[in-house]
Structure formats: structure tokens, C-alpha cells
Amino acid sequence: MMPRIAGIDPGKSGAAAIRYRFNSEDEVYCAPLPGGEGEIVVMLTELFKLGPDDVVYIEQVSGFIGKEHPGSRMFTFGMNYGILLGALECTKCRIVKVRPQAWQKGLGLGSRGSRSRTEWKRHLKEEAKRLWPGERITLTTADAYLILAYALKKEKNQKNSTNQDGCTKAEAVPAMEES
Numbered sequence: 001m002m003p004r005i006a007g008i009d010p011g012k013s014g015a016a017a018i019r020y021r022f023n024s025e026d027e028v029y030c031a032p033l034p035g036g037e038g039e040i041v042v043m044l045t046e047l048f049k050l051g052p053d054d055v056v057y058i059e060q061v062s063g064f065i066g067k068e069h070p071g072s073r074m075f076t077f078g079m080n081y082g083i084l085l086g087a088l089e090c091t092k093c094r095i096v097k098v099r100p101q102a103w104q105k106g107l108g109l110g111s112r113g114s115r116s117r118t119e120w121k122r123h124l125k126e127e128a129k130r131l132w133p134g135e136r137i138t139l140t141t142a143d144a145y146l147i148l149a150y151a152l153k154k155e156k157n158q159k160n161s162t163n164q165d166g167c168t169k170a171e172a173v174p175a176m177e178e179s
Contacts, residue, residue, distance in 0.1 A: 004054040005155055007147030008033075010061060010081045015144035018048050019152060028132070028148070030141045033080075041087045050091035057151035058084060059143070060097040096151070103150040107131075 006018040010033070017030035031047075034040055044050050061081040088095050104111070109127055112120040121139055128135075128142040131149050 004048065004050060005148065005151050006048060006050070006054070006056040007144050007149070007151050008056060008058040008084060009143035009147060010059055010084050011143070012080070013140050014080075015141040016043065016048070017141065017144040017148040019148060020048075028135060028145075030135065030144055030148075032140050033084075037083050040083055041090070044084075044087045044091055050088070050093045052092040054091070054093040055096060055151065055155060056088055056093050057096045057098050057103070057147050057154070058088070059103070059147060060099050062099075096154075098147065098150065103147050106150050106153065107146060109146070 002021045004018055004020045006016060008014065008016045013032065015030055015032045017028060019026060019028050021027070029048075031043070034043055050056065061078060085095070101111075104124075107127070109124065115123065121142070124146060125137055125139055125142040128137045128145040128149075132145050135145065137145060
């Protein structure tokens with residue numbers, strides 16, 4: 001059985017995207033993160049059915065999100081991230097924490113530069129649409145789709161770089177192929 005691979009954007013208006021096998025076909029499902037702690041657990045365990053053979057790439061949260069925010073907002077952000085990590089630990093899947101700069105660079109998305117937050121988010125949405133042309137991409141789901149694209153690329157590179165003894169060689173992240 002092919003492992004499920006998921007990408008999670010843990011933000012307040014975050015989402016989770018998963019690639020799985022159904023009837024011998026690769027399928028992708030993406031949904032906004034639910035509001036309650038129990039609903040998050042249900043999403044990861046019952047809907048996504050994550051288990052020990054699966055891998056989840058989750059955007060790593062730091063204590064700073066770009067500008068000053070009230071302590072309550074940072075507390076909520078950190079708490080949501082912790083709930084996601086706890087729920088993922090319960091599934092026994094492999095968890096890969098990835099900084100936003102790493103997945104953005106790994107997909108060749110450029111940097112925010114002088115763009116406003118809104119302009120940057122629109123850029124990411126357009127890139128997600130380019131990479132996932134058959135999917136309905138929104139501002140809420142774009143990052144999750146992009147993190148999933150990065151996860152699929154990294155897992156493929158890791159699989160391709162395993163030598164005959166089963167040992168994984170270190171590899172660089174090549175630029176994303178044009179579609």
C-alpha cells in the first residue's frame with residue numbers, strides 16, 4: 001500500500017491536503033482545518049486515516065509571525081500548532097516540520113520581497129493553481145497544497161536517493177519542474 005502524504009498549514013485559516021491511493025489512482029483531498037480540538041483529531045484519524053506508514057509535512061511555527069500581534073493571538077496560534085502536533089503523534093505517522101522559507105524555496109516560489117501580505121498570498125494561490133490545475137484552490141487552501149507539493153517532491157527525492165543498502169543519501173532540493 002502506498003503511504004499517504006499530507007501537507008498542513010497550521011494557521012488560523014489553515015488547511016490540510018492529503019495525497020492517497022483510491023482504486024489504483026492517486027487522489028488529493030484538501031480541507032480547511034476545523035475549529036475544535038476534537039474535530040482536528042477526527043480529521044486526521046478518521047477522515048485522513050493517518051497511520052505509521054504515512055508522513056505529514058507541517059509548516060513549522062515560530063514565536064514571531066512577521067509583525068507585532070497581541071499575546072492572545074500568538075497564544076492561540078501556538079496552541080493550534082500544539083494540538084495538531086499532538087493529534088499527529090497519536091497517529092504514529094512520520095512528522096516533518098518545515099519552515100515556510102524552506103518549502104517556498106524548494107518549490108522555486110521566490111520571496112515576498114516588497115509585496116504586501118495580500119499580494120504574496122495571491123501569488124502563492126496562483127502558484128498552487130499552476131501546480132494543481134485540477135483542484136479548487138482558495139486563499140485558505142493554497143499553502144496546504146503547496147506544502148503537499150513540497151512533501152511529494154521531498155519524498156520522491158528521498159526514495160530516489162536510497163542506495164542498495166537502504167541507506168538514504170543526502171540530497172539537495174532541485175527546482176520544481178515546469179508543468
